[in-house]
Amino acid sequence: GRVVITSFLGAVVAPSLLSVSGNYTNTNGVFVGGTGTATFNGTSAQIATGTMTGSSAFANLDIKNSSATTTFGASASTTGNFYAVTPNSRIAFKSAATSTFQNLIVAGGSGSEVYLHSATPGTQWRVSVPGVRSVSFANVKDSHACTSAGNISASDSTDGGNNTCWTITAPSGVPTLASEANQTFAVGQSTIAVSPMTITDDATTPSITAA
Numbered sequence: 519g520r521v522v523i524t525s526f527l528g529a530v531v532a533p534s535l536l537s538v539s540g541n542y543t544n545t546n547g548v549f550v551g552g553t554g555t556a557t558f559n560g561t562s563a564q565i566a567t568g569t570m571t572g573s574s575a576f577a578n579l580d581i582k583n584s585s586a587t588t589t590f591g592a593s594a595s596t597t598g599n600f601y602a603v604t605p606n607s608r609i610a611f612k613s614a615a616t617s618t619f620q621n622l623i624v625a626g627g628s629g630s631e632v633y634l635h636s637a638t639p640g641t642q643w644r645v646s647v648p649g650v651r652s653v654s655f656a657n658v659k660d661s662h663a664c665t666s667a668g669n670i671s672a673s674d675s676t677d678g679g680n681n682t683c684w685t686i687t688a689p690s691g692v693p694t695l696a697s698e699a700n701q702t703f704a705v706g707q708s709t710i711a712v713s714p715m716t717i718t719d720d721a722t723t724p725s726i727t728a729a
Contacts, residue, residue, distance in 0.1 A: 520538075521543070522545075523544040523548075523568070523574075524546070529550050530547060530550065532551050532552050532554040532576075533554055535557065537557050537559060538556060538559070539561070541565045541566070542556075543567050544569045545568050546568075549569075549573075549576075551596075556579050556580070558580070558581050558583050559582040561585045561586070563587055563589070564586070564587075565589045565591055566590050566592075566594065567592055570595060571594065575594075575596060576597070576598075578600075579596050579619075580603075581601065581607050581609055582607065583604075587610050587633075588609050590610065591612055591637070592612055595617060598621065599620070600623065602623070603625045605627035605655070606626070606627075607632050609632070609633060610636065610637040611635070613638035613641035617646070618645075618646040618647075619646075620649045621651075622650070623650065623652045623653075624655075625654050625655060626655035630655070631657040633657045634659070635660060636661070639659075641660060642680060643662070644663075646665045647663070647665070647667065653670060654674050655689075656675040656676070657676040659680060659681065660680045661682070663683040664682055665683070668683075669683045671684075676688070
């Protein structure tokens with residue numbers, strides 16, 4: 519269900535497995551993550567707010583909600599792993615805030631990527647990952663990942679735009695559309711998804727015609 523931590527409760531020690539199916543709020547309380555895992559597994563939109571760093575950082579955090587967006591309304595940190603390995607899960611991070619995950623493990627699926635976006639479209643969310651970075655089948659947008667550890671690599675993934683210090687490679691077999699060259703799509707060819715597709719007026723007027 520819902521988790522609410524306040525300063526009146528003293529230090530709250532997490533169990534080995536904390537299941538969160540509603541919202542998570544820490545209002546100036548102390549959450550001792552220990553070695554446990556907090557799992558967000560709701561079936562509707564979830565919001566995590568309040569203090570989620572420092573002495574109230576999570577040990578391990580696992581986002582399993584694939585029905586609606588899980589939104590972090592403040593910086594979040596883990597001393598262990600941040601997992602997002604449930605296909606179609608969508609995670610929105612607070613813009614301009616830095617979330618620090620010791621290890622980042624993201625694995626969606628072909629056609630069912632894990633979305634890592636900013637809660638404020640167009641404004642970057644910041645992430646620092648000093649340890650393991652294992653990211654595949656993700657859709658990354660509006661993210662700033664510049665640290666001394668170098669770029670974060672995401673394989674078989676989608677670059678949603680406005681990303682800094684990410685190295686994102688598309689799934690093999692998916693064509694990359696050039697911005698100036700003519701593009702040809704044949705009847706019967708393998709289905710592909712292109713998002714977004716923008717047609718702009720440049721030197722000549724672009725058009726879509728049947729061959």
